[in-house]
Amino acid sequence: MAWRALGTRVFTAAWGGLLPLGAVALFLANNTLTALQAGLAVRLGGGAALVLACANIAEPLAARRPAWPWSRSLPWSAARRVIFDACLIAVPALALVAITARLDSGAALPLAAIVPLVAFRSAGAMRRAPERGMGAAGDPLSWSA
Numbered sequence: 001m002a003w004r005a006l007g008t009r010v011f012t013a014a015w016g017g018l019l020p021l022g023a024v025a026l027f028l029a030n031n032t033l034t035a036l037q038a039g040l041a042v043r044l045g046g047g048a049a050l051v052l053a054c055a056n057i058a059e060p061l062a063a064r065r066p067a068w069p070w071s072r073s074l075p076w077s078a079a080r081r082v083i084f085d086a087c088l089i090a091v092p093a094l095a096l097v098a099i100t101a102r103l104d105s106g107a108a109l110p111l112a113a114i115v116p117l118v119a120f121r122s123a124g125a126m127r128r129a130p131e132r133g134m135g136a137a138g139d140p141l142s143w144s145a
Contacts, residue, residue, distance in 0.1 A: 017053030017096045020045045025103060042107040046100035050093050050111060050118050057089045058122040082123045090119035 024045030028038055093115050101108035 017049035042104035085123035
């Protein structure tokens with residue numbers, strides 16, 4: 001259902017993450033920075049790109065996928081549905097990590113480490129929003145702060 005709800009939007013939504021990476025590339029090209037400063041700039045821009053891309057993927061997924069009681073009657077737990085949604089959100093985000101690695105190879109590992117956290121937070125936030133009709137507020141993976 002998630003693939004059908006997103007379709008090709010999963011790729012176009014991930015394009016929003018390229019904006020911070022483009023800004024970082026321009027920042028690096030137009031400034032004289034040490035290796036440490038350049039690495040920090042790339043990590044900051046890459047983190048912003050990941051968050052923006054995950055948010056842009058989660059929003060159409062939550063808006064277009066209907067809350068079907070039928071899907072809740074399947075033998076899948078709510079945790080399994082959240083994990084599937086998080087994987088669907090994380091795959092395009094990993095492409096941004098690869099692009100970030102082209103700017104600074106040392107930034108790839110820290111950014112790859114935060115992809116699961118951002119993807120799970122995005123998938124959990126889809127279910128906690130009161131205006132959404134998903135109704136999974138008691139989800140075991142919804143981390144409330």
